[in-house]
Amino acid sequence: MRKSHPLFFPPFVIRVFFFFAATCLLASCVTTTESGPTPAIAPPEPKNPLSEVTVADLNDSVELETLLSDAIHKDRLQLQGEEGNELYFAPNPPYTGWAKEMYENGQVSRLVQFKRGKQDGLRIDWWGNGQKMVQGRFQEGKRHGIQTSWYLEEGQKQAENIYDNGKLISAVVWKPNGEKCSHTNVLDGFGILVAYHPNGQKQGQGRYEDGEKEGLWIYYSDEGEEDHRETYLKGRLQEN
Template sequence: MKYIFLLFFSVSAVVTAQKPCGYKDGLQEGSCREFYDNGQVKNVVEWKKGKLDGDAVFYYDTGKIQSKGEYKKGFKVKEWSYFDKNGVLTSKEAFRNGEKNIYDNSLTATFYSPAGKITEISNYKFNKLQGESKTFYEDGKSIKDVGQYDNGLAVGKWKVFYPSGKLQRETEFANDKRNGNRVHYREDGSIEKTEVYKDGKLISTK
């Protein structure tokens, strides 16, 4: 299985680099801006009672937006969007539990092709794949494969589909290894062959 590494912005790093912008009762307060050496705005963030709280926008040194979203009491909440240096949307993260201000590092990440089509929707917890993961064909709508992760490891039945939506292959996983039956289907629905795996090793084919 392939692994995906997400780029996360450290709240502590932002706090350290942030220039003073206003204080109330000894705590940072209000809208703050940080700048690159070339004078371009690096980020614009909101503070409340000494914590990041409100809209936040991060920029490349060219002035194009790198990411944008919202903080609540120092933590990312709701939907965050990420862009490449050309301004093309590359991914979105939807943080859970934001309204309760309980941050458990859980999120759903959506990835996009340069054409703006969805290529993948995956769930993460504490920076590891957790729960359902889907990839899509070039149209951004037809599912290519779908399965489950547990603590970053592929588990359970994973399904691969033809562009037509018909089931192409079904594989059983345990601890990120093929373990059990792997059934290959023709597009008419008939079984082409069945492979049996144990701990990632092919045992038999029929």
């Protein structure tokens, strides 16, 4: 009886078979991948143009008017929380954006930037005639960086202070006539500060320790008479 022989395929047939098998397997993988759920890619967070406003923008009347039209009135903000941890709400959640205060004549008196319920960014105050009164920055609710103030008359510079996380590091004061005050000497958070009324009379004086008001501070009327006294301990006003 003749024995049966196993099937025999020529080598080129075997190569063709494996080529098609590999192609089908690859196609199956690609199809499985493409048909599966596509991982979600979070779109980039849109930038808020109001958060990128600079001092130069606020010096432009058109830019300022645009910003004022978008800013909410500060009266709408609600201060909540314990002392030292207060947050501003409008009404929920903690407010991020710009807030304004206005004079009765319609002139802006203050423009403040908030982030997550705290003053964070630019803050500018104006006199009633439209001239700048104070300009500075806040960080996490505390003064930070350079703060400049001006007298009402002719925009004469009044003071230039540098803050670090709410503490006064250095201070330079000018009298209304432009003369630098030699009595003010605050350096590295320690020293004496003297302030003046626009008419040249002394407004107040006291000392700083470690960047905070300390001890007795005396304040005067614009006629040069003593008005009242305050006592501070590590920056906190003490009750008499």
